[in-house]
Amino acid sequence: MTVQVRAARSPADFSAVERMQAEMAEWDAAKCAALGCPADAVKGSFYGEDAAKLRSTFDGHGAMMLLAVKDGQVLGHAGFTGFDAKVAEVQKVWLEKAARGAGTGSLLMSELKKAMVAAGYHGACLETASFMHDAIRLYERHGFVRALPFRNAPTGLGPITLFMRARF
Incomplete structure (x- = not known):
């Protein structure tokens, strides 16, 4: 069976996102610590929402969390919320290791863009870390192109924070 992309809607969907976000938080914190940046700053700023909070953030008007699913297994996720009336903010993009390099990330991003356009957005912004080379590519x-900051980076993370924007 091929990978399907669908909106996260159920508590089980958002529990899967919560589990993957916990995995991402550990990976991200370790990378930050290795670069001399505060690991707890990245965890506190970008991670820690439980499934209920994730659902309330991404299951409403102008927002969505997409899941990449194969044979009932969630392989990854990517979401967006409204940054302003015309621009969405891409958030929480993550793929399980087994899903990387097979086009799943590109499929998720293509479907995410379609969903943002359908929600009325004309562009998107995102915040990432400079060491996330595969994600940046x-x-x-x-x-997406590198852009000026659209907010202040969390304390201690400025040197590794990268902002990007796209228009559609």
């Missing part, structure tokens, strides 16, 4: 392939 993925974003660039989908039209």
Whole structure:
């Protein structure tokens, strides 16, 4: 069976996102610590929402969490919320290791863009870390370019924070 992309809607869907976000938090914190940045700053700023909070954030008007699913297994996720009336903010992009390099990330980003356009957005912004090379290449392939900061980076994370924008 091929990978399907669908919106997260159920408590089980958001529990899967919560589990993957916990995995991502550990990976991200370890990378930050290795670069001399505060690991707890990244965890506190970008992670820690439980399934209920994730659902309330991404299951409403102008927001969505997409799941990449194969044979009933959630392989990854990507979401967006409204940054302003015309621009969405891409958030919480993550793929399980087994799903990387097979086009799943590109499929998720393509479907995410379609969903953002359908929600009325004309562009998107995102915040990532400079060490997330594969993610940055993925974003660039989908039209994102490096941009000026659209918010202050969390304390201690400024040197590794990268902002990107895309128009559609």
